[in-house]
Amino acid sequence: MDWDDLRIFLAVAREDSLSGAGRRLGIDASTVGRRVARLEQALGAKLFDKTPQGYGLAPEGERLLPHAEAVELALSGARESLSGPGELTGQIRIGAPDGCANYLLPQVCARLCETHPELEIQIVALPRVFNLSKREADMAIAVSQPQAGRQVVQRLTDYRLHLAAHEDYLREHPPIRSRADLRGHRMIGYIADMIFDRELDYLAETGVDRAQLTSNSVSVQMQAIRAGAGLGIVHDFALPFCPGVRRILTAELSLTRSFWLIRHQDDRRSQRMNRLADALAQGIRAEVSRLQSILAIDETPAQEPT
Known part of the structure; x- marks a missing residue:
């Protein structure tokens, strides 16, 4: 053999x-x-x-x-x-939900590749939970902590989400001063029966019964919001990539979620995988902090009373 x-x-x-x-x-x-x-x-x-x-x-x-x-x-x-102890080499496949894969991992992985030229990184963006036992990915980022399986789980960072809309939509539709006003607006969100993690069920937080425009992809939802199709819950770290999209009702509606790094239990014995996990964790924490800090702390969103 x-x-x-x-x-x-x-x-x-x-x-x-x-x-x-x-x-x-x-x-x-x-x-x-x-x-x-x-x-x-x-x-x-x-x-x-x-x-x-x-x-x-x-x-x-x-x-x-x-x-x-x-x-x-x-x-x-x-x-x-x-x-050698300094250089990370070879291939690594990272699975992630598409919000993280689209708005965080490209910058984080670009810096990793620059630091370690012999490292080959594959980013797999899928709106579902990854099966590490079948090696769909070497490590995966999730939005909730798994409760079963032979896995190493590491909390990466918290991130914030808010209700948002494009400024063109806000100018052309009735003002939004409270959650009660949302019922007169078109909502954008997840396809209900394709929500793969309870942490992604944002609609209940708004008090609105249903969304009129839905997708299983965070990026598609954001593009619909940019197109002025309605309101949706968005990641704060995605807003710097979306000119014209403004947070609304920030004092009344603010969500906090967490990213978790998940690895196969056997990989704990791999110095390379441990170093990659540490580098990825540090990079994601720094990138979430950087992007969220771009939004002014005292931001006054459009359509809120001043």
């Missing part, structure tokens, strides 16, 4: 399909299938069960999985020891 066979085994276990494993590894699905068959023959054990949903681990595959992951971790540690 060699590492290349185990690497293919891990890819199929994490992707649940030969084609998905092939895409991950950069080889064709038929080659993946032949290599899996070769490994099963060498071990004299069936590693996968073929189902309509894909390739699931057979009992023998379940027993092999932790050993294959241990080999993967050991090889990663060997590479770390040879790369």
Whole structure:
């Protein structure tokens, strides 16, 4: 048994399909299938069960999985020891909700890449929870603390959200002086049955029953607000990227949420992953603080009484 066979085994276990494993590894699905068959023959054990949903681990595959992951971790540690203490190298995949992925991670990762030229960073923006056990990402940023699983969880930072609208919309519609006035305005928010985390259910905070324009993407919601389509709850750290969008009812409606960094438990033994996690955490804290500080503390939003 060699590492290349185990690497293919891990890819199929994490992707649940030969084609998905092939895409991950950069080889064709038929080659993946032949290599899996070769490994099963060498071990004299069936590693996968073929189902309509894909390739699931057979009992023998379940027993092999932790050993294959241990080999993967050991090889990663060997590479770390040879790369030296200062330089971060190799590939890292970061999963994040699209608000963080669009408005925070590009700046944070740009600085990381400049400091560590041999580091390759992949940002995966998906409006759902990432499955780290299947290595959809090496580490993930979430908006709530997970309650189960073999994971290392680290609180990154708090961030603020407020109700906002474009100044053109505010000029053309009735004034908003209290939450009661919101019922006469078009609301923008999440598609209710696609909210993947309770922390994203902002609409209840406004007292409005439903939103007329919805998306599962924070960025789409923000673009709708910029287009003057209505009002929505937005991240304060996103506002510097959105000229003309103004916070409203700040004294009456202000939300605070948190970002959490989630890693696979086995990665605690990896010096490289620990250093990457520390660098990412420091970068996100600094970027949230920088962007939020751009908004004047004594800002008087449009449409509020002075």
